[in-house]
Amino acid sequence: xxxxxxxxxxxxxxxxxxxxxxxxxxxxxxxxxxxxxxxxxxxxxxxxxxxxxxxxxxxxxxxxxxxxxxxxxxxxxxxxxxxxxxxxxxxxxxxxxxxxxxxxxxxxxxxxxxxxxxxxxxxxxxxxxxxxxxxxxxxxxxxxxxxxxxxxxxxxxxxxxxxxxxxxxxxxxxxxxxxxxxxxxxxxxxxxxxxxxxxxxxxxxxxxxxxxxxxxxxxxxxxxxxxxxxxxxxxxxxxxxxxxxxxxxxxxxxxxxxxxxxxxxxxxxxxxxxxxxxxxxxxxxxxxxxxxxxxxxxxxxxxxxxxxxxxxxxxxxxxxxxxxxxxxxxxxxxxxxxxxxxxxxxxxxxxxxxxxxxxxxxxxxxxxxxxxxxxxxxxxxxxxxxxxxxxxxxxxxxxxxxxxxxxxxxxxxxxxxxxxxxxxxxxxxxxxxxxxxxxxxxxxxxxxxxxxxxxxxxxxxxxxxxxxxxxxxxxxxxxxxxxxxxx
Amino acid sequence: xxxxxxxxxxxxxxxxxxxxxxxxxxxxxxxxxxxxxxxxxxxxxxxxxxxxxxxxxxxxxxxxxxxxxxxxxxxxxxxxxxxxxxxxxxxxxxxxxxxxxxxxxxxxxxxxxxxxxxxxxxxxxxxxxxxxxxxxxxxxxxxxxxxxxxxxxxxxxxxxxxxxxxxxxxxxxxxxxxxxxxxxxxxxxxxxxxxxxxxxxxxxxxxxxxxxxxxxxxxxxxxxxxxxxxxxxxxxxxxxxxxxxxxxxxxxxxxxxxxxxxxxxxxxxxxxxxxxxxxxxxxxxxxxxxxxxxxxxxxxxxxxxxxxxxxxxxxxxxxxxxxxxxxxxxxxxxxxxxxxxxxxxxxxxxxxxxxxxxxxxxxxxxxxxxxxxxxxxxxxxxxxxxxxxxxxxxxxxxxxxxxxxxxxxxxxxxxxxxxxxxxxxxxxxxxxxxxxxxxxxxxxxxxxxxxxxxxxxxxxxxxxxxxxxxxxxxxxxxxxxxxxx
Numbered sequence: 022x023x024x025x026x027x028x029x030x031x032x033x034x035x036x037x038x039x040x041x042x043x044x045x046x047x048x049x050x051x052x053x054x055x056x057x058x059x060x061x062x063x064x065x066x067x068x069x070x071x072x073x074x075x076x077x078x079x080x081x082x083x084x085x086x087x088x089x090x091x092x093x094x095x096x097x098x099x100x101x102x103x104x105x106x107x108x109x110x111x112x113x114x115x116x117x118x119x120x121x122x123x124x125x126x127x128x129x130x131x132x133x134x135x136x137x138x139x140x141x142x143x144x145x146x147x148x149x150x151x152x153x154x155x156x157x158x159x160x161x162x163x164x165x166x167x168x169x170x171x172x173x174x175x176x177x178x179x180x181x182x183x184x185x186x187x188x189x190x191x192x193x194x195x196x197x198x199x200x201x202x203x204x205x206x207x208x209x210x211x212x213x214x215x216x217x218x219x220x221x222x223x224x225x226x227x228x229x230x231x232x233x234x235x236x237x238x239x240x241x242x243x244x245x246x247x248x249x250x251x252x253x254x255x256x257x258x259x260x261x262x263x264x265x266x267x268x269x270x271x272x273x274x275x276x277x278x279x280x281x282x283x284x285x286x287x288x289x290x291x292x293x294x295x296x297x298x299x300x301x302x303x304x305x306x307x308x309x310x311x312x313x314x315x316x317x318x319x320x321x322x323x324x325x326x327x328x329x330x331x332x333x334x335x336x337x338x339x340x341x342x343x344x345x346x347x348x349x350x351x352x353x354x355x356x357x358x359x360x361x362x363x364x365x366x367x368x369x370x371x372x373x374x375x376x377x378x379x380x381x382x383x384x385x386x387x388x389x390x391x392x393x394x395x396x397x398x399x400x401x402x403x404x405x406x407x408x409x410x411x412x413x414x415x416x417x418x419x420x421x422x423x424x425x426x427x428x429x430x431x432x433x434x435x436x437x438x439x440x441x442x443x444x445x446x447x448x449x450x451x452x453x454x455x456x457x458x459x460x461x462x463x464x465x466x467x468x469x470x471x472x473x474x475x476x477x478x479x480x481x482x483x484x485x486x487x488x489x490x491x492x493x494x495x496x497x498x499x500x501x502x503x504x505x506x507x508x
Numbered sequence: 509x510x511x512x513x514x515x516x517x518x519x520x521x522x523x524x525x526x527x528x529x530x531x532x533x534x535x536x537x538x539x540x541x542x543x544x545x546x547x548x549x550x551x552x553x554x555x556x557x558x559x560x561x562x563x564x565x566x567x568x569x570x571x572x573x574x575x576x577x578x579x580x581x582x583x584x585x586x587x588x589x590x591x592x593x594x595x596x597x598x599x600x601x602x603x604x605x606x607x608x609x610x611x612x613x614x615x616x617x618x619x620x621x622x623x624x625x626x627x628x629x630x631x632x633x634x635x636x637x638x639x640x641x642x643x644x645x646x647x648x649x650x651x652x653x654x655x656x657x658x659x660x661x662x663x664x665x666x667x668x669x670x671x672x673x674x675x676x677x678x679x680x681x682x683x684x685x686x687x688x689x690x691x692x693x694x695x696x697x698x699x700x701x702x703x704x705x706x707x708x709x710x711x712x713x714x715x716x717x718x719x720x721x722x723x724x725x726x727x728x729x730x731x732x733x734x735x736x737x738x739x740x741x742x743x744x745x746x747x748x749x750x751x752x753x754x755x756x757x758x759x760x761x762x763x764x765x766x767x768x769x770x771x772x773x774x775x776x777x778x779x780x781x782x783x784x785x786x787x788x789x790x791x792x793x794x795x796x797x798x799x800x801x802x803x804x805x806x807x808x809x810x811x812x813x814x815x816x817x818x819x820x821x822x823x824x825x826x827x828x829x830x831x832x833x834x835x836x837x838x839x840x841x842x843x844x845x846x847x848x849x850x851x852x853x854x855x856x857x858x859x860x861x862x863x864x865x866x867x868x869x870x871x872x873x874x875x876x877x878x879x880x881x882x883x884x885x886x887x888x889x890x891x892x893x894x895x896x897x898x899x900x901x902x903x904x905x906x907x908x909x910x911x912x913x914x915x916x917x918x919x920x921x922x923x924x925x926x927x928x929x930x931x932x933x934x935x936x937x938x939x940x941x942x943x944x945x946x947x948x949x950x951x952x953x954x955x956x957x958x959x960x961x962x963x964x965x966x967x968x969x970x971x972x973x974x975x976x977x978x979x980x981x982x983x984x985x986x987x988x989x990x991x992x993x
Contacts, residue, residue: 177977231973284965291962320620323584358708370533382695383688389582392684393620399733406733414726421698421718429705453534463582471584 023101024079029086030072031100031149034110037065038117038142045135055124058134062118065141069111076107077469082476100149104473105259108330108466109148113251115451116337117141120243123341123448125348132241133173136166140244144251153196156260160223160253161189167240167248176239184222184232191219196261209267216262217270224254224311225304226274227281237300242344245296249303250337252329255311263314263481275315279408282308286415290422295353298423299336299343305412306332306379312405313394317481321397322474327390327467328381331459335378335387338452339420342372346427349439355423358430364439369428371449376420378456380413386459389467511565515576517558518636519626519679522672525551529665544664545651551668552644555675559637562628572752575681578624585619625681625743629753631817631882635678638886639807642893643671646802649897653798659703663796666703670696670799674807677814682742683732686818690728690779690811694721697808700799701792713791720788724778728815731771738764748821754878758821765825772819773833780812780866782840786847787947789863793855800855801896805862806889813869813885820878833874840867846940854899862892 041061045054076084083103091099102110117137124132140163147159164185171178195215202209225233237245262270285305292298310332313325345368346361347353362369374385381391391413399406441449459466528547532539539547566574626632647667654660673692680686698721702714732742738760739746748756758765776782781789781804792804803809816823816833823829841864848860865888872881910916928936942948 177979179978180973180976183976231969231976234969235973235977287958287962288966291959291966320584323620358711360706362705367536377695383691388688389622392622395729396620396733396736399737407730410726410729414722417722418715418719422715425702425705425711425715429702429711430708432706450534464580467582467584 023098024081024084025087026072026075026079026084027087028071028075029088029090030068030075031086031102031110031145032090034065034068034072034114035100035142035146035149037061037068038138038145041065042135042138042142045138051129051134052126054134055121055129058121058138059118061138062114062121062141065145066111066114066118069114069145072102073107073111076102097152099152099155100146101151102149103151104469104476105326106148106256108469109251109256109333110145112330112333113144113148114141116250116333117144117247119337119341119448119451120247120344122444123345124243125345125442125445128241128348132243133166133170136170137243137247140166140247144247144253147253148251148256151260153261156257157189157192157196160192160257163248163253164189167236167244170240170244171236174239174241180232180235184229188219188222191215191222192257192261195219199265209265213262213265213267213270217266217273220254220258220262221274221277223257224278224307225249225281226277226308226311227284230281230285230304233304234297234300237296238294242296242340242347245300246337246340246344249307250333250340252307252310252333255307255314255329258311258314259477263477271315275312275405278308278311278315279405281305282312282412283408283415286412286419289419290415292419293354293356295343295347295355295423295427298355298419299340302379302416302419303332303336303340305416306336309394309409309412312409313398316394316397316401316405317478318397318401319471319474319478320393321401322478323467323471324390324393324395324397326470326474328387328394330466330470331381331385331387331390332379334452334455334459335375335385338371338375338448338456339379341448341452342368342375343427345441345445346372350433353427355426357426359427360429360431360433361439362428364433364435365428365441367441367446367449369424371452372428373420373424374453374456376424377417378460380417380420384457384460386456386463388460389463390470393467511562511574512576514558514561514565515574515626515628516578518555518562519576519675521551521555521558522668522675526665526668526672529661529668533661533665539661541651541655541660544661545647548647548651548664548667549644551671552640552647556637556640556644559633559640563633563637566628566633572629574628576626576628576679577681578626580621581624582620582622584621622684623682623743624685626679626685627681627744628679630879631753631814632679634882634886635814636675638889639671639674639678642802642806642889643667643674645893646798646897649801650796650798654796657796659705663700663703663799666696666699667799670700670803670808674811677811681744683735683744683747684742686815687725687728687732690815691725693808693811694718694725694779697721697792697803700795700803703795703799710794713788713794717788717792720778720785724775724785727771727778728775731768731775734764734768734771735760738768744818748819751821754817754820756821758825760822760825762826765822766829769819769822769826769829770832772815772822773829773836776812776815776870777836778812779815780809780870781863782812782836782867782870783843783944784946784950786840786843786863787943787950789859790851790856790943793853793859797855797896797900800859801893804859805892805896809862809866810869810885810889813866813873813881816870816873817878817881820873823873824876830874830876834871835874837867837870837874841871843944843946846936847943850937850940854903855896858892858896858899861895862888865892 038061041057044057048054048057083101085098085101121134121137143159143163147156147163150156150159168178168181171181195212198212198215202212222229233249236248258274262274282305285301285308289298289301289305292301310325310329313321313328316322316325346365350359350361353359378385378387381387395406395409398409525547529544562574566572650663654663669692673689673696676689677686677693680689698714698718701717702711704710735747736742748758751757760768778785789804789809793800823833844860844863844867848857848864851857851860865884869881869884872884906917925933
């Protein structure tokens with residue numbers, strides 16, 4: 022029996038943005054829509070934080086909503102959180118709030134708040150979900166808002182459609198085969214291969230990462246950022262591949278993601294456009310997390326989970342800073358100096374701080390996580406540790422290069438006032454607090470991730486120990502479900 | 509108890525300065541130049557007084573080693589999961605047959621603790637005192653030198669990061685803590701080199717300094733993790749033996765010492781601008797004079813030598829390693845001596861003069877000396893700070909002197925003129941003028957191939973994306989022109 026939270030936090034945090042999206046759609050202008058979106062995403066964040074706090078006081082690995090309405094209607098407990106996903110929900114909600122808050126008035130016409138709230142609801146539902154088919158459905162639905170935006174902007178959707186279409190097809194086919202194979206070892210090769218390729222596609226692993234650069238180049242920065250930053254691809258790996266995936270599948274993901282981490286870090290150092298630079302930077306970090314998730318040691322896995330959190334916050338903040346600068350001077354070329362420091366010293370500071378946090382600079386959120394990840398990797402495979410270190414070194418150089426190109430090198434002459442707005446300063450304060458607070462007082466966060474890592478490893482080694490959501494409903498137990506390899 | 513309090517004050521005082529200046533920046537609280545200078549002076553003074561108290565206590569009580577343990581910053585419980593046991597079992601069984609006890613021990617190593625430990629000993633206390641004295645002097649100097657300078661506040665913010673980094677590095681009791689300080693020093697140095705950031709040249713030099721530091725830091729981190737694995741702890745006591753510095757005896761084997769020592773030597777070479785990384789030192793002089801004086805002339809440039817002194821028990825285990833240290837010092841010394849003679853500006857000449865002394869210090873360490881290099885560091889740092897701080901006014905004095913004489917000052921003749929033919933002298937001159945071609949070699953054989961590979965990959969990716977999208981690839985350009993986000 023899965024313990025219950027004290028309030029339907031999950032359902033509220035998923036439902037509220039959906040209602041907000043409807044309200045945004047019927048509002049006459051974008052300014053009003055932004056105000057509604059801010060209120061709605063703040064409420065969502067409140068529910069997500071409530072869920073996290075409630076869960077952390079329960080001392081359990083899994084929990085589901087109180088008065089679970091979905092369970093009553095569908096006779097299936099779709100939304101269950103565990104130690105892995107509990108902090109990811111408020112984190113994602115925070116990213117959405119920060120993005121909405123920091124959208125400048127000049128760019129209101131280009132950013133759809135309704136679509137953003139719909140995508141927030143989908144992301145939160147995905148991160149609250151354990152049911153494989155539901156995860157597949159939600160991951161598929163999450164591709165719709167960026168696709169619509171690409172269409173609206175008149176950009177080619179072929180690359181995005183091709184990759185995401187293939188991703189969805191492989192996921193559906195792979196999981197259907199798993200359902201059919203009913204745990205026969207000989208039949209697991211094909212579905213495991215299909216699922217592995219699918220999650221590699223979604224995670225943007227080289228050589229199937231072009232959709233990500235394309236999305237960053239042609240969609241709005243906010244939409245692209247919010248599509249990749251919550252790292253739902255890694256979440257899919259954790260729930261669709263790792264619990265039953267054969268050794269070779271996990272090795273393939275680890276090797277390819279590690280190669281991607283180094284390759285993307287190298288690519289980030291030579292980029293001439295800020296968006297592509299950010300895309301590769303994010304890809305490198307996300308791949309580091311993905312490779313760390315395959316490390317079968319508590320230290321390495323704890324490090325990967327810590328880096329997951331730190332990358333979400335730090336690169337989320339980094340991306341928002343870049344977006345704010347872009348809103349002032351247009352697309353940023355890294356081929357020349359822009360000298361924005363004098364006009365936007367606050368943004369320059371946040372850019373540097375979040376960038377350094379992402380590479381695990383001492384005193385910031387990412388430091389301990391990166392140390393744990395490298396130590397865990399060195400303990401299992403020394404060359405993995407070296408590759409992680411190489412990626413971190415290249416990323417560090419790329420970040421400083423971008424900082425110097427955007428904020429220094431000349432005096433930017435303009436008669437317009439480009440200073441940061443109160444909403445941006447609010448975002449800066451919140452992110453700085455998280456980056457430095459988590460860095461200077463890392464123990465609670467690291468201990469929580471360590472606990473999650475212990476349970477995940479237990480579950481990986483002994484899948485029969487897991488209490489699946491279906492177990493809450495005795496009548497749902499059928500013969501076919503008991504024979505499922507992930508049951 | 510009093511010693512513990514003094515120890516905490518040594519660490520807290522630079523941290524408090526950074527906190528005050530950082531929070532003022534964050535909350536946009538305007539601080540006057542005088543207030544900033546006062547905070548900086550208070551921080552250096554309190555830290556210095558506390559350090560002197562500890563030194564007095566150590567001398568009075570004849571104690572060589574005072575540890576200050578602030579507890580575990582991060583501590584993960586030693587919980588052993590089934591997964592760990594399985595992993596340990598699989599790994600061990602693949603290589604050799606072992607007993608159940610050994611498996612359990614391996615599984616139990618899945619713990620992690622990052623302790624904040626500082627050590628006051630014969631190496632750290634003089635280094636910390638020197639850092640506080642020189643930082644204090646430069647803080648007072650910068651108050652006037654940078655008066656009404658646009659980046660006055662920014663300078664002191666970076667200065668506070670640097671001072672904190674130096675103190676953490678000097679007093680670190682664990683290799684991870686030393687790494688923290690090491691990184692802070694690196695960041696502040698790179699930002700200070702790029703201090704005059706409305707011109708491209710300082711910024712380019714700042715990026716080069718940062719790049720060298722990042723590569724060297726990667727070597728340091730690998731060495732730290734390797735040491736951690738070999739000794740089971742990052743604590744210097746466990747790494748270097750129980751004896752007080754410099755009397756510790758490391759417990760690792762000669763080959764292990766060679767591996768770890770080589771990595772640490774690489775890291776030290778990056779930080780102390782030894783060959784082949786010497787190119788960054790004259791570039792670092794793009795920064796304001798106070799930072800050039802205290803950081804690249806006095807403190808930062810000695811941090812590599814300090815690291816070698818701190819891990820001296822590891823060096824002692826391997827004669828090959830000691831030979832490498834001496835050889836690197838010797839090569840750097842010859843190179844720096846040549847380069848120093850042809851520099852056209854006073855700060856670059858002084859930076860190479862610094863490098864000569866640093867390489868001699870490295871040679872001394874490689875030869876097994878311990879106290880002499882330490883004394884050499886302190887003496888050299890103080891003299892070089894004075895020279896660099898005096899350099900701008902000295903040039904003015906020379907100019908006045910020449911005006912009074914009505915002629916140039918007499919040129920000192922080089923002894924090389926008697927020994928070398930004009931052709932050889934020209935070749936040496938060219939070699940020295942080009943700074944040993946070190947930057948060119950690194951650029952041509954390391955950076956350029958790397959950049960070319962990734963630029964080629966970028967072009968290929970763009971072609972592939974264009975092919976897949978079925979467009980001419982002009983959309984990005986259109987967006988850029990409209991500033992669309």
